[in-house]
Amino acid sequence: MSTTNTINESLINSLNGNNVKVHTAENAIHESFFIPKPVSKAYFVLPAYNEEESLPNLLKRIAGLPQSKSGMVEVIVVDDGSKDKTADIVKQGVNGLPLRLISHKRNMGLGQAVQTGIKEAIKLASDEDIIVIMDADDTHDVTLLSKMIEKIESGSDIVIASRFVNGGDDKSAPPFRRLLSRGASFVFKTVLPLNDIKDFTSGYRAYRANMLKRVSKHWGERLIEEKGFACMVELLLKLRHWSPEITEVPFELRYDRKLGSSKLKLFRTIFQYIKLAMRDRLAPPPRRL
Ligand SMILES: Nc1nc2c(ncn2[C@@H]2O[C@H](COP(=O)(O)OP(=O)(O)O)[C@@H](O)[C@H]2O)c(=O)[nH]1
Numbered sequence: 332m333s334t335t336n337t338i339n340e341s342l343i344n345s346l347n348g349n350n351v352k353v354h355t356a357e358n359a360i361h362e363s364f365f366i367p368k369p370v371s372k373a374y375f376v377l378p379a380y381n382e383e384e385s386l387p388n389l390l391k392r393i394a395g396l397p398q399s400k401s402g403m404v405e406v407i408v409v410d411d412g413s414k415d416k417t418a419d420i421v422k423q424g425v426n427g428l429p430l431r432l433i434s435h436k437r438n439m440g441l442g443q444a445v446q447t448g449i450k451e452a453i454k455l456a457s458d459e460d461i462i463v464i465m466d467a468d469d470t471h472d473v474t475l476l477s478k479m480i481e482k483i484e485s486g487s488d489i490v491i492a493s494r495f496v497n498g499g500d501d502k503s504a505p506p507f508r509r510l511l512s513r514g515a516s517f518v519f520k521t522v523l524p525l526n527d528i529k530d531f532t533s534g535y536r537a538y539r540a541n542m543l544k545r546v547s548k549h550w551g552e553r554l555i556e557e558k559g560f561a562c563m564v565e566l567l568l569k570l571r572h573w574s575p576e577i578t579e580v581p582f583e584l585r586y587d588r589k590l591g592s593s594k595l596k597l598f599r600t601i602f603q604y605i606k607l608a609m610r611d612r613l614a615p616p617p618r619r620l
């Protein structure tokens with residue numbers, strides 16, 4: 332760690348009366364991303380593929396948030412070559428809600444869509460802002476934003492909306508989906524050194540913008556290499572090398588609100604998880620630039 336970094340860290344920590352953070356991830360590059368400033372803006376990144384049925388409801392919910400009414404929310408929809416009216420819905424807009432549309436000409440997969448969304452969000456965001464990535468299928472509770480902001484303001488770098496902590500649940504999801512997310516979280520928890528995390532595969536998380544900026548600068552186009560749903564776990568695994576402070580907040584999945592069909596391909600996703608875990612174990616940890 333450079334001297335400047337050490338000084339900045341202790342300065343930030345003393346400003347906040349906090350002790351210096353202790354991180355546990357192995358091979359971690361010890362960084363403190365904590366900024367002693369209130370979050371001024373939240374960017375929602377919504378990767379969307381054929382979500383014409385669910386997107387209007389979700390956008391209305393986001394527009395109704397107190398944070399949207401006070402102008403601190405902006406939404407980035409990444410339309411990943413949808414064949415339905417997903418793009419038109421975004422173009423129509425929602426009263427009082429700043430909305431951006433980024434369109435992939437053809438379907439490139441969830442991973443690429445998340446990568447595109449992150450790139451745009453970090454271009455727009457200030458260091459103290461937060462970037463929230465969530466499904467566009469209206470199964471995630473947008474009112475969790477307040478809690479996520481609160482956690483980031485008190486030092487978390489990543490806040491996971493978690494189905495598997497007390498108060499969270501995924502009862503409304505079909506049994507095979509519940510089994511997959513539990514199985515994947517169990518395996519990743521066992522083989523990877525991020526022991527405290529209970530929900531590895533949640534697609535709903537908030538990230539401190541300056542952390543994503545720093546990590547993204549390191550990885551560039553390789554930040555997300557997985558094309559499918561495993562990209563969410565991949566992102567977490569890559570971020571862990573920077574030793575972020577990760578918190579989980581309880582989240583009740585509302586699969587009952589899902590109007591379209593799930594885009595998850597079960598066997599393909601299991602295979603991707605296995606490949607990802609092996610690659611992560613074999614790859615050397617990144618060197619700091
Ligand atoms: N950009 C993009 N998004 C996708 C693709 N497949 C799924 N998604 C989005 O990824 C999110 C998760 O998919 P979803 O069907 O909700 O999965 P489930 O809720 O886990 O069953 C949703 O916002 C989808 O619109 C894809 O090929 N490209």
Ligand SMILES: [Mg+2]
Pocket residue numbers: 466467468470
């Ligand atoms: Mg979903």
